[in-house]
Amino acid sequence: MKNAPGFACGRVSSGSRRDRLAPRARPPRCDCRCFIIPTDVLERMAKDKKLTPEERKPFVDTMKVEKEWRKARVALSKLSHLVRTVLPAAPAAAAPAAPAVTVFDCAHGTTLPGSPVPNPGTAPDAVAKRAFTETQAVADFYQTCFGRNSVDDAGMTLMSSIHYSINYNNAFWNGTQMTYGDGDGNIFIDFTKGNDVIAHELTHGVTQYSARLSYTNQAGGLNESVSDVFGSMFRQWQADQDVTGADWLIGSDIMGPGATARGFTCLRDLSNPAAKHCLAPQPTKFSQYRDGLDPHFSSGIPNFAFYKAAMAIGGKSWEKAGKIWYQALTGFPPSPNMRMSAFAKRTRSLAASMFPTEPAVRTAVDKAWTAVGL
Ligand SMILES: [Zn+2]
CATH class of the missing domain: 1.10.390.10 (Neutral Protease Domain 2)
Structure with missing residues (x-):
């Protein structure tokens, strides 16, 4: 290994009214690199001689993109923190009782969020349907077990983009939304298939709006x-x-x-x-x-x-x-x-x-x- 890297939980309870209507508490901050696959793993696969050059390529490509994503997120974090500190804003409106869940399709492009998927819960695309149902289930888990209304505990809409790029070997929370790659089909498959992956990434959102733990x-x-x-x-x-x-x-x-x-x-x-x-x-x-x-x-x-x-x-x-x-x-x-x-x-x-x-x-x-x- 190297250096590189509730009380009984029924399904009907929800957060208290006070919780649901609480204004968005502290200014959120995400300077994290909230990818599910660590850089170390991507690097190892990109250099793995047991893989063919064609099999290594998606890892090389994913690594290149992530370096830029990380730079962009740090810059975005500084900017959004400055905006929230300096510019006046009206109080947040009353929160919905449960977060809306939306799904967008990048159609293998790289522009986020992509095109909205109508009625994702019944979409013919299994990936869209899964991103919707699993995200909704994570919201249900947090509300039922812990009385939390979405990642910010104020009903924030949970947005997911699917089919990001081609053979993209990762999934990430970028501070405002989730993005899923389809995987290369060899080492990794469709990232929406991991219910733990989806809950892992959305929990980065919970941390962002609570303990605000740094990423170092x-x-x-x-x-x-x-x-x-x-x-x-x-x-x-x-x-x-x-x-x-x-x-x-x-x-x-x-x-x-x-x-x-x-x-x-x-x-x-x-x-x-x-x-x-x-x-x-x-x-x-x-x-x-x-x-x-x-x-x-x-x-x-x-x-x-x-x-x-x-x-x-x-x-x-x-x-x-x-x-x-x-x-x-x-x-x-x-x-x-x-x-x-x-x-x-x-x-x-x-x-x-x-x-x-x-x-x-x-x-x-x-x-x-x-x-x-x-
Ligand atoms: Zn993570």
Whole structure:
């Protein structure tokens, strides 16, 4: 591995009226590189001699585009932050009860957002239909389990663009919307097929409007980790799985035949972050952390802690461990440079205050962090 990189959850409850009508709280900021596939993986595949030049090309092309996307996002972030700081704006209108979900088709072009897909929920294109239904399900997951109304908790429309470019090997949240590539069909397939991928990326939006974790060093690792944690929880919630029935994998449904033939079954595995079946294996101990690591890499440490806590608590991950992690992420003022030990301390404290009659929950969370060296 190298340096490069709720309480019981029914389906009818929703956020309180006060929550739904709350004005958009703090100015959002996204200076993140919120791609599902880490640069390290793209680089490795772009140079992989086991692949033909034709098979390497989509990775080379995707890398070129991402470098420019990253520059553009940093610039856009600075500009939008300046605009919100300097220019007057009317108060936000009352939020809708649930976010609208829209889908746009890039038709293999690169202009965002592309053309609107009418009635995407019943569209003949399975990709459009899937982007719509899974995004709506993620919104439902956040509202039902955590009382959150969209990524900003103010009903923000959730917008997705599909069929971005040709053979594009990634999916990303750019601060305002989701974009999905179709994959090269060899290492990766259609990125909308990963329900955990969709929840991972939209959770970057939740982080953007709550803890506002940066995307470097320890805060970066925490930012990536909460996206994996809520991505995996969403996958478990959809399948109604308890912690022992869950696969704890990220990206298993977007792996193409060329990846599985080489033994890769996922991008990451919360239950075994360093496993060889991970296309992007990760550290499991804080002693392996150092500044400058790719957040997709350092996120293995808090990922493993969440897995251990959820397993020790048992039952459905989103009912207790998930509630604690959600509150740690969203229940405090923004903390862009948060360290992992501070997040661990917060969850230990919340485990005791949120489940005062269940000391085993506090013990599980405490031991989970201790096991990873925090
Ligand atoms: Zn991410």
